[in-house]
Amino acid sequence: MRPRALLACLLGLVVLLVTGCGGSGSPPEASTPSSPPPSAALPPEATPSPTRTAPPKPALRPLPAKLPAGLVRTTGTERVALTFDDGPDPAWTPQLLDRLKAAKVTATFCVVGTQVRKYPGLLRRIVREGHQLCNHSWHHDLDLARRPVAEIRADLVRTDKEIRRAVPDAEVPFYRQPGGRWTAEVVKVAKQLGMRSLHWTVDPKDWAKPTAATIQKRVKRAARPGAVVLLHDGGGNRAATLAACPKLIAALKRDHGITRLT
Numbered sequence: 001m002r003p004r005a006l007l008a009c010l011l012g013l014v015v016l017l018v019t020g021c022g023g024s025g026s027p028p029e030a031s032t033p034s035s036p037p038p039s040a041a042l043p044p045e046a047t048p049s050p051t052r053t054a055p056p057k058p059a060l061r062p063l064p065a066k067l068p069a070g071l072v073r074t075t076g077t078e079r080v081a082l083t084f085d086d087g088p089d090p091a092w093t094p095q096l097l098d099r100l101k102a103a104k105v106t107a108t109f110c111v112v113g114t115q116v117r118k119y120p121g122l123l124r125r126i127v128r129e130g131h132q133l134c135n136h137s138w139h140h141d142l143d144l145a146r147r148p149v150a151e152i153r154a155d156l157v158r159t160d161k162e163i164r165r166a167v168p169d170a171e172v173p174f175y176r177q178p179g180g181r182w183t184a185e186v187v188k189v190a191k192q193l194g195m196r197s198l199h200w201t202v203d204p205k206d207w208a209k210p211t212a213a214t215i216q217k218r219v220k221r222a223a224r225p226g227a228v229v230l231l232h233d234g235g236g237n238r239a240a241t242l243a244a245c246p247k248l249i250a251a252l253k254r255d256h257g258i259t260r261l262t
């Protein structure tokens, strides 16, 4: 009896091992058709079960080696433009609006759909105070431009709708791809939806949290006539950007003049 019981136990264990290890296949994007079958170098009990794999997601389109054609990168005048991305944000946007008002300048706000949904009142204030709007995608998907065209269009339309829910007659003449990771496809979709694709020429990298003095210095050094300056009023602690603004704006006004993008 005892040897038989032991044998039964062992058999049970083997069955558990075989059936228990099969389910956890690798995520769909990790497997490519050209890779060798996973069972080739592995013991048979580690073979992923084919019944548990999810349908593969469409592959992301590769990013082009250089920026696609059709991007707005200058103001078209001698004067420079300020752009603020990733808001509206209740901690930073109101303070920034106060500073812009004090300096008597207007800017372009590249807003994220989910933030607009949460803070429609802030969007209304941005528009009321004469600033320009730019669609910055629904939830700041860095890979959006690499997705299927239908997904890109749905994202941009959803963001535009949210903006117009807050401000029904809002004009949204620009789109800016998160991370500046443009493709020709996203530029085309934005154009079909009536938006020009807005890039930049000056990036002081305020998102990496340099000091206010560094932000100021970088903008001053890189600004040329017609420059489009990229700054952030959302997506993290923007105390340094805010602190940089009064001097930065004064210097740009003095050296070039500041204009609103149209």
Ligand SMILES: [Zn+2]
Binding pocket: 085, 086, 136, 140, 178, 179
């Ligand atoms: Zn952004």
